[in-house]
Amino acid sequence: MSKEESLVGAHTSIAGSVFNSINEATSLEANCFQIFTANQRQWRAKPISAVDAKKFLQLKKDAKIKKTVSHNNYLINLGSPKKDALEISKKAFLEEIERCHSLEIDYLVFHPGSALTSTQDECLDTIADSILSFEKAVKKGKTRLLLETTAGQGTNVGYKFEHLAYIIKKVKDKIPIGVCLDTCHIFAAGYDIRDKKGFVKVFDEFAKIIGMKNLYAFHINDSKVDLGSRRDRHESLGKGKIGLECFKCLMQEKTFNNMPKILETPNEEIWRDEIQLLKNFSELKK
Numbered sequence: 001m002s003k004e005e006s007l008v009g010a011h012t013s014i015a016g017s018v019f020n021s022i023n024e025a026t027s028l029e030a031n032c033f034q035i036f037t038a039n040q041r042q043w044r045a046k047p048i049s050a051v052d053a054k055k056f057l058q059l060k061k062d063a064k065i066k067k068t069v070s071h072n073n074y075l076i077n078l079g080s081p082k083k084d085a086l087e088i089s090k091k092a093f094l095e096e097i098e099r100c101h102s103l104e105i106d107y108l109v110f111h112p113g114s115a116l117t118s119t120q121d122e123c124l125d126t127i128a129d130s131i132l133s134f135e136k137a138v139k140k141g142k143t144r145l146l147l148e149t150t151a152g153q154g155t156n157v158g159y160k161f162e163h164l165a166y167i168i169k170k171v172k173d174k175i176p177i178g179v180c181l182d183t184c185h186i187f188a189a190g191y192d193i194r195d196k197k198g199f200v201k202v203f204d205e206f207a208k209i210i211g212m213k214n215l216y217a218f219h220i221n222d223s224k225v226d227l228g229s230r231r232d233r234h235e236s237l238g239k240g241k242i243g244l245e246c247f248k249c250l251m252q253e254k255t256f257n258n259m260p261k262i263l264e265t266p267n268e269e270i271w272r273d274e275i276q277l278l279k280n281f282s283e284l285k286k
């Protein structure tokens with residue numbers, strides 16, 4: 001493997017055991033991967049045992065995996081206006097951080113939150129306060145928290161770069177923070193990345209509003225729905241409304257090489273081919 005090889009992988013399954021994710025990544029020829037560290041639709045989760053953590057880290061090393069990413073539980077809403085829901089979300093997120101630390105996960109990706117009955121501004125402030133409450137916990141390990149760009153479905157915040165920039169500004173002095181950019185989500189949110197010109201314009205905007213130093217990872221998905229439709233529907237690469245040009249541009253940007261690019265496309269059967277396609281893009285001449 002050359003030093004320059006771009007990091008590409010997929011969201012692998014922990015069904016049966018957390019180790020299965022590594023076997024799956026190996027069979028996909030991935031050099032990074034994303035997992036849920038527990039069932040993503042339940043509040044109750046077990047901590048990772050020391051024995052399992054040790055085995056996971058050894059297998060990860062043997063498989064030459066360069067970066068690992070975790071995605072948080074779908075039930076968590078760090079911006080909830082409801083006191084009880086917010087408390088249970090914060091508790092569950094703290095447990096997410098602990099599991100990530102046990103497995104030495106590089107990045108914990110999370111959906112910022114939903115405003116529900118509150119305003120967007122109130123929601124963004126609640127999210128920032130929630131994140132700040134994790135200060136002591138995050139310092140116990142190496143995991144960086146990554147806000148995910150969203151499609152803006154329902155009352156979700158995070159579909160404008162300004163939302164993420166606002167949260168980052170409020171927490172960055174105390175929390176290791178950053179962004180995971182999901183190509184499907186930003187397209188559905190209205191950022192047109194379909195061709196080279198659009199791609200460059202959107203990333204210039206990202207640089208200006210959020211800052212490139214805050215970008216750490218990608219979710220690589222095409223979109224079933226049109227530009228600006230504010231719905232989150234992933235599609236296989238080249239089979240959706242975004243098309244392949246965007247992914248070619250992304251893979252050719254050398255500054256993205258070291259950032260994990262995680263497939264969350266719907267057809268797992270072709271992940272191996274999609275990973276190969278992306279790797280080939282990165283080797284094309286500009």
Ligand SMILES: [Zn+2]
Pocket residue numbers: 148182219264
């Ligand atoms: Zn995503």
Ligand SMILES: [Zn+2]
Pocket residue numbers: 182184185232233234
């Ligand atoms: Zn999505």
